Structure formats: C-alpha cells, structure tokens
Amino acid sequence: MVEPxxxxxxxxxxxxxxxxxxxxxxxxRGYEATTMRAIAAEAGISxxxxxxxxxxxxxxxxxxxxRAQEKHEAACQEVLAGERTLEARLTGVxxxxxxxxxxxxxxAVKFFKHAAEPSNPLSPFxxxxxxxxxxxxxxxxxxxxxxxxxxxxxxxxxxxxxxxxLSMGVVLFWVHDSSPECARTYRLIERTVPLxxxxxxxxxxxxxxxxTRDFLATVHELRT
Numbered sequence: 001m002v003e004p005x006x007x008x009x010x011x012x013x014x015x016x017x018x019x020x021x022x023x024x025x026x027x028x029r030g031y032e033a034t035t036m037r038a039i040a041a042e043a044g045i046s047x048x049x050x051x052x053x054x055x056x057x058x059x060x061x062x063x064x065x066x067r068a069q070e071k072h073e074a075a076c077q078e079v080l081a082g083e084r085t086l087e088a089r090l091t092g093v094x095x096x097x098x099x100x101x102x103x104x105x106x107x108a109v110k111f112f113k114h115a116a117e118p119s120n121p122l123s124p125f126x127x128x129x130x131x132x133x134x135x136x137x138x139x140x141x142x143x144x145x146x147x148x149x150x151x152x153x154x155x156x157x158x159x160x161x162x163x164x165x166l167s168m169g170v171v172l173f174w175v176h177d178s179s180p181e182c183a184r185t186y187r188l189i190e191r192t193v194p195l196x197x198x199x200x201x202x203x204x205x206x207x208x209x210x211x212t213r214d215f216l217a218t219v220h221e222l223r224t
Contacts, residue, residue, distance in 0.1 A: 152203035
C-alpha cells in the first residue's frame with residue numbers, strides 16, 4: 001500500500017509539473033493558442049489527468065498566482081522581521097516582488113492583455129483572484145502593522161489595501177519595463193515609496209486630518 005504522504009508528494013509533483021509546463025507553453029505559443037491537450041502531451045500525462053488537477057487553463061493561471069504569492073511571502077520574511085520604518089518595510093516588500101517575479105517577466109508581457117480585461121476572471125481584481133489578492137493585501141497589512149511610523153488611525157486601517165493598489169501600479173510599470181534586470185522598476189520603487197511615506201506621515205497632523213478624512217471618504221464611496 002502506498003503511504004498517504006507518498007501519494008501527496010506524487011500529487012504535488014504532478015501539479016507542479018503541469019503548472020511549469022503550462023507556463024512554458026503559454027510563453028512559447030501564447031495563452032490562447034495553448035490547449036489543455038497540448039499541456040498534457042508536453043507534460044507526458046493524459047488529458048484526463050490534467051483535467052483532474054486543473055479544470056481549465058484559467059485554473060492553471062490561478063495556481064500560478066497562488067504560487068507566486070507564496071514565493072513573495074517567503075521573500076518578504078527577512079525585511080518584515082528586521083525593519084521597523086514604513087519606508088524600509090514597503091521598499092523591501094515591493095523589491096522582493098520584482099525579484100521573485102523576474103523569471104516570469106517575458107510571460108507576463110505576453111499574458112498581460114488577458115489579465116488587464118476587467119471582465120476576465122484572470123484579472124487581479126476579479127472574484128476568481130480573490131484568494132491571491134487577499135493574501136497579497138495581508139502582506140501589506142503586516143507592512144503597516146509592524147511599522148513604527150506615526151499616521152492617522154483611520155488611514156492606518158485603510159492603508160494595506162491602498163498599498164496593494166500601489167503595488168498594482170508597480171506591476172503595470174514592470175510589465176512594460178524593458179530595461180536590463182528591470183532597473184527602471186527598482187528605480188520607480190526607490191523614488192515613489194519615500195513620497196508615499198511622507199504623505200502618510202502628514203496624515204496625523206491636525207491641519208491635514210480633514211484632508212485625510214475627505215480622501216478616505218472618497219475611497220469608501222468609489223469602493224461601493
């Protein structure tokens with residue numbers, strides 16, 4: 001009898017093989033031109049087995065999102081454990097995302113048109129992407145909660161999601177960044193984060209609290 005742990009390892013190995021094969025074919029042939037049958041054939045498994053693990057190509061992309069998120073979380077551990085200022089924590093987390101995503105840059109460039117469609121389930125804003133999106137926002141919640149910076153209390157509560165939206169802007173810039181080793185994206189982070197931190201720092205000042213409240217009210221209105 002095969003031990004359950006051995007079966008689990010085999011299942012995880014097969015899932016990983018399917019995802020890796022799919023990403024390679026998506027990059028080589030394009031997302032639309034790659035079929036589940038082609039992925040199964042390239043991975044050396046039956047089509048039925050491929051569908052057993054992943055019901056569709058969209059499910060494969062969601063699996064990629066989840067795995068990328070796990071890698072990002074692991075890459076952030078050191079900076080979140082060692083840094084206390086908002087600037088250092090946010091800079092480290094954004095730089096870590098670029099670093100772990102670099103191997104998939106070429107794929108992201110070709111795939112972006114699908115993820116950018118608001119109605120596409122592969123959009124990072126879609127209901128299907130909710131688990132990976134919430135996991136990503138949780139990282140920025142750690143960024144804020146572990147920070148010693150002073151800021152408006154209400155802004156602190158909303159800031160994790162706002163920082164996630166900032167990260168989506170970084171992703172968009174990164175997709176179009178053709179500089180060696182995405183140097184321009186790293187430069188964007190270095191220039192943008194201090195500005196964000198300065199604005200956050202001003203939020204607790206008495207003369208600017210009204211502006212902060214107006215801003216948060218606008219965010220709440222647009223969210224509903």
